Amino acid sequence: MKSISRRSFSKKIAIATGSVALMNTIPLACAFESTPATKSLGIALVGLGTYSSYELAPSLLETKHCHLAGIVTGTPSKEKIWAEKYNIPKENIYNYENFDTIITNSSIDIVYVVLPNAMHADFCIRAAKAGKHVICEKPMAVSVAECQAIIDACKKANVKLSVGYRLHSEPHTQEIQRIVREKEFGAINFVTAEAGYPSNGNPGQWRLNKALSGGGALMNMGVYAIQGAIYAAGENPISVSAQEFSTNPGYYKDTDETISAQFEFPSGTVGNIVTSHNAKLDRLYAACDKGWFELDIAYTYGPLHGRTSAAKEISYPYQRQQALQMDDFALHITQGAINRVPGEMGLRDLKIVEAIYESIRLGGEKITLDV
């Protein structure tokens, strides 16, 4: 799709802008694209469950650089409802069988895969093969190998790839990232991130079915806790140990209910995470040489809220996080803005997830990470 010479040019631009990625192991992806800045990109949502219905579709009414252009659903009854509600033309409605014909649809620029985790890799790879840019909902996939396959497919197809970590486009989280980047409170000695919510109202949900989810709390909110610990520490961890707790095994039969894990970071920061499908947890805290910072609404749809030891509230007006996220990705495609959540970040987190499960299997043994 793009010439070699343009890609070389893009690299030069990225260097010239002097952008610095927070995680130095995740490559920058500041490509300068030929698409006009004014173009609003068409997004197709794949999978019309709760998250698409109540978060993504409403957010796409607020986005400036992209819009809801199409849907892909396995439930025929949803087609008419969505078509009417969001004015989606018939030719932009797909099912899982005819999805690949989306390749010929020039009104769809981005495919956002919002299916159960175990279906991410299949549909992301098919979307890439259809020449569409890809947003893959978190967790990126159910294994490191699948994450790598998605990255490879997008690279081969020369399409952009992002993971649905909405918080990187969200101002409270960005303020935390600024505090960390600027070392506002000096060395960061300890970070703790706790993310979870009770999932005990609906035993039939796919998140509790390992074949569809790949895992329980850790795959659901645990990746947010991993993310939080990493952006609070400002670097990737070098080791992890982990423990699993099962307090309601009659309900959580197939997937992990509560997991804690401990990280070591290169600069000496110690990290702790807890995730749960039994406890409501929504916190991020860092203890530094010269103070502390925290979000005590840290991962949910917002508005988030936090404070620092400088007696400063971290508080911004409510905006739909997913609108900010999808606009950021659209600007990455159209204007070469930074890709805030490249596929490599999703891959990194699955490496950590796999190490956590491995540590649990080994009775809490410390696992060296290479992320």
Place this chain on the structure above:
Amino acid sequence: MKSISRRSFSKKIAIATGSVALMNTIPLACAFESTPATKSLGIALVGLGTYSSYELAPSLLETKHCHLAGIVTGTPSKEKIWAEKYNIPKENIYNYENFDTIITNSSIDIVYVVLPNAMHADFCIRAAKAGKHVICEKPMAVSVAECQAIIDACKKANVKLSVGYRLHSEPHTQEIQRIVREKEFGAINFVTAEAGYPSNGNPGQWRLNKALSGGGALMNMGVYAIQGAIYAAGENPISVSAQEFSTNPGYYKDTDETISAQFEFPSGTVGNIVTSHNAKLDRLYAACDKGWFELDIAYTYGPLHGRTSAAKEISYPYQRQQALQMDDFALHITQGAINRVPGEMGLRDLKIVEAIYESIRLGGEKITLDV
């Protein structure tokens, strides 16, 4: 000192008052004593370091039911300074050699042992043998065996015993205990307690010398984190796993720097603690079915501060915690009030401390607790 018949009477009184201990494995010790309620008990401080100088002695100027009557010090130069500052008669000043002659001093009712941890057992047992009631600073001792020996000695001498966990007499902590006892927010699913402070300014301090301290952060602030997790959960743990982190081994050569541990509680609560001599940590949090509660100044000298999900600040006027603590113990002795921190609580915590060190030795293995 007291007749059998009086002790039997005391037990009946304790039952009649209907007092309920939060930790059901810790026996009540509500003995009704013959000492008049109006008598102010004389306390002798053993060891005149920072804690005695800047916390206990000033607190004893504010107590109503006890007063600073004597000192025991190994540093002759301190004798004159303290005698003048606190008007202590010469006959109430002891050194470590002649300490046992305190048995004949009727103006000393309580001996408060504030020495390095490894010296607690020796001086507590000697104080008991001298017929004095005993307050043993935390951690109670450097081993379970020593804790048991102190308890046995006090029982044999028929004197009262408490451990210096000042927070049990402190209103913010008591409010947390009330919330837990009354299940204000329903079932408690997760508790986390983090307690620590940087100890990197003075490499020669006894807390970093294992022969004197018995251990590092865990023995110092870790016991507060253990305490916090337990009173936030409202029950004693049944298992623990733990990890040790060393980020500054050149400084923390002899003792543990940072430790995390995970607890399981009988009712299903999962607990987490972190303690450190490298990071400043002072937090307690609980996630419950119907809300949450927290102290975010949780263990230091106060005033503490907290809040709950009922949008309620937990905030009380500043009072010296140690004054409240020593008055409570005096009232236990003189009026049969509850012993808020019996020796058995200190013993329990050392059992947990030993299990934490054992889990670390075994690479994070889960250890069953019997406390």
